[in-house]
Amino acid sequence: MKNIKSHFEIHSRFRNGIFLLSIVLLLSVFGYYFYPKPTTLEQSFVELTEFQNQVDSLKLVTSLEKKVYQPKPFNPNFISDHKGYQLGLSTQQLDRLFAYREKNKWINSVSDFKNVTKVSDSLLALISPLFKFPEWKKNEVTYKQYARRKYPIKTYAQKEDLNRVTAQQLQEKVNVPDFIAERIIRYRNKLGGFVGDIQLKDVSGLYDHQRKKMLSLFTVKTPKQIKKVNINTASVNELIEVPYFTFETVLEIKDYIKKNGSISSFKELEKIDGFSLEKIDRIALYLTLN
Structure with a gap:
């Protein structure tokens, strides 16, 4: 009986193998629970979608940057500095246009634009097809005939x-x-009363047909009593009282007389730097030449 061995008895070599196998299984279990889990398919799809959206956005930005500027029709009376730069106008040409518009004058045709800005024929040929004038200007003849009636x-x-x-x-x-x-009443009060009907031209925003209709119903019957001053002998203080003269204008006039002698015609004032004859008919209401 002592020679009979238990069937549960394991050779030492097998015991070592079982021990190693147990360690491997234990490490596998720990690895399964503690090792970072791989990204799921759903997460991968979300990241891929976000990346594709970024690529599409970059493509859109690139395509917009490559677009060539396409000019649209515009009214040449309202050209800005930026617009003029895009059209290829020089600063001198823009300054001429701005000075013309500051006098409350309007560009009504392609020829007007050329005469005012002195733009070259080649550039004018490129930009003039884009000029867009108001509809009433196209029907100006009909409008004027109606206004007269x-x-x-x-x-x-x-x-x-x-x-x-x-x-x-x-x-x-x-x-x-x-x-x-x-505005008409305020301007009349500022002058102390109209001297002549022509002074209605100075009221900003009053259209020519409105002024003509007004003068068909009203006229200056009690003009402001003024004493005209001689432009050649008047002092600086006397000339500054003329509503249309600034202090700088008066100094220019006095300097011109000092260098060239007496002014014999109001048209001579055009020779003075910066002086415009646009309002000479109103200025003449306050001045004499001798």
């Missing part, structure tokens, strides 16, 4: 005094907007 005809005696008319009367009889009527 609606002006009432009155004698001097039938007309009312422009220096006594109220803003309300201007709105009702001439059909001008309330702010224009108020």
Whole structure:
């Protein structure tokens, strides 16, 4: 009986193998629970989608940057510095245009634009097809004919005094907007009363046809009493009282007379640097030459 061995008895060599196998299995179990899990398919798809969106955005930005600037039709009266740069206009040409517009004058045709800016024919040929003028300008002839027909005809005696008319009367009889009527009255008060009908030209925003209709109903019957001054002998203080002269303008006039002698014609004032004859008909209301 002592020679019979238990069937559970394991040789030492097998025991070592089982021990090593147990260690490997234990390490595998720990590795399964503690080793970082790989990214799932769903997460990979989300990341891929975000990356593709970034690529598409970069492609869109690149395509927009490659787009060539396509000029659109525009009114040449409202060209800005940036717009002029895009069109290829020089700073001198833009300055001429801005100076012209500051006088409340308008570009009404391609020839007007060329005469004002002195732009070259080659550049004008490129940009003039883009000029867009208002519809009323295209029908200007019809508009003017209609305007002439609606002006009432009155004698001097039938007309009312422009220096006594109220803003309300201007709105009702001439059909001008309330702010224009108020502007006329404010300008009249600033002058101390109109000296002549021609001074209505100085009211900003008053259209030519409105002014003509107004003068068909009103005229200056009680003009402001002024004493005209001799432009050649007047002092600086006397000339500065003329509504259309600035201090700098007066100094230029005095300097011109000192260098060239007496002014014999109001047209001579055009020779003075920076002086415009646009308002000479109103200036002449306050001045004499001898």
